[in-house]
Amino acid sequence: MNEFNFTLNGKAVTYRGDPLKRLLDVLREDFGLTGAKEGCGEGECGACAALLDGAMVNTCLVPVGVVAGREVTTIEGIAGTKEGQDIIEALADAGAVQCGFCTPGMVVAAASLLRGNPRPTETEIREAISGNLCRCTGYDMIVSGIRAAAKRGRRSW
């Protein structure tokens, strides 16, 4: 259990270490992927969100041993795709980024939503980001950014 493989942003990787370490710390410290942020450290803020087998999780609540043999996609992985770029650009255009600390989590939440539901309603968008806190924007710009991303990426989702 102290050495296992998993897929990280499409690449097979090996982790050696304590399986109880938080996935968040493993991403940031062992793999140098600092896109996921630690906000609250207790699953309340969504700044550390990533996809585990395509489903959004808070990486501060996932012991890394749980991801053995599974697929982790971080904000870095999402940003490298056309869909990710659509979301990032749409958020920037909408003025949805101020301090930027919540943005990686918001992009992950948006990608998680749009992959399963390419034409979400406003209610569905708000539900999808309900676990992601933003202290700057008041959320409206983020919601319109995600709606714009849905339109922008219409053919690729």
Place this chain on the structure above:
Amino acid sequence: MVRAFKPADLTEALRLRKETACVPLAGGTDLMVKYRNWTGLPPAFPGDVLFLSHLKELQTLERRGETLRIGAGVPLADIAAWPETPAVLREAVRGIAAPAIRNVATLAGNVCNASPAGDGICALYALDARLELTSVDGTREVSILAFITGPGRTVLRRDELVTAVLVPRRAANIQVFRKVGTRKANALAKLSFAAVGEVKEGIVDAMALSFGAVGPTVVRSTETEKRMAGKTLAEVTALAPSIVEDYAALIVPIDDQRSTAAYRKTVALNLLKSFLEGLKEKVKGI
């Protein structure tokens, strides 16, 4: 340093559970916070950890005759999406935390955490749910009422794992769940209320009411529920003041960081009163 076990199957998990004083971890969304440590350090678990979420035996949602069997490792999001899930439970589960947590947290974990504010628990009381507890020596079933003995306390033995939540399938054209919290997402309940009932031709056939976060465990009174059985909707509505009085004696909340005892009691009884007075509109065809 504590060890972490990732058993190959349920048999191995049960053996490890018996042989080591390990902490069972399915979703981990409560445990990772409870034992949270400094950034970069693993959580300070009090003992070895037994990973359960990957076990196929715990991942099933099935209907077995008149019982719904919810595997202990099934994430809340899947329970909310399952067509067989009773409306009252679906509503409760959809209100737990936020999507990223519902993707990993489990209902069995919600029950084992045994918080009086657990949303899933409140609905499970009204549904007369049971827990399937398994050890190397066999399986037993315990009603949720008997399973939870106090805040954070259950009758789960040190060699047992919860393997499923069992929900009886029964006709219930009244299914109501109300949660009162500071915000929609990620708020623990100040209080919660669940009602499961069956009305046939205007007569109340059965009624189960439960109140969460207003006492050390969820409050349910089969005695008061019996007073409603066999009555017409109008009769139950007329009985409302006396039923509210019954529950007023049972509901003894506390002050804490989320709310005050007075607020909890007032709102719980108001929810009950409005439910009883509007009973007619609550009946849905199934």
